[in-house]
Amino acid sequence: MKYVNLRLQDDEHARMVAMAESKFMPVTSMLRMLFADHEAKSRAQHSSAPAPKMNKRDQAFAEYHNLMANLPAQWTKELFDSTRKAINELRTQGGNIHHTDMPLPESMVKWNNAQHPNAADPKYASWSIEQLKAEVDATGNSSAQAYLTFKLQRAAGDLQDLDFPED
Known part of the structure; x- marks a missing residue:
């Protein structure tokens, strides 16, 4: 068993003794209980492990899949341009990802092809x-x-x- 010596001012000691007596327990038990509560709260705050760090390529693919999940039903020139620019930026951010790994959506390509006057009729x-x-x-x-x-x-x-x- 170990002993802990605490230097307290008289008024702090009196408050601790009064609190312990109000709970019908010795001061030592009350201090141990308070320490256990503090330790439990501390563990709860730090219990979640940090999320694994994603590399740039994985981040780019995650953003690409998010973009593909939220494609518009109807395309416009502005939507086409912004989506194409976003995909090209993701390819670059991910370390020059090949277009076959991160393709333009089929609906977007079909809409764009249909806009050209020489589109295959x-x-x-x-x-x-x-x-x-x-x-x-x-x-x-x-x-x-x-x-x-x-x-x-x-x-x-x-x-x-x-x-x-x-x-």
């Missing part, structure tokens, strides 16, 4: 090669040209594994 998907050749010769339509090129390559057997929008 799906009406040409069902046309035959002869119809497409006639359309390209007559009007020089780039959408018809894209479908014609694709269909010629597929007919030659060059594009067996690739998909292009049809019917």
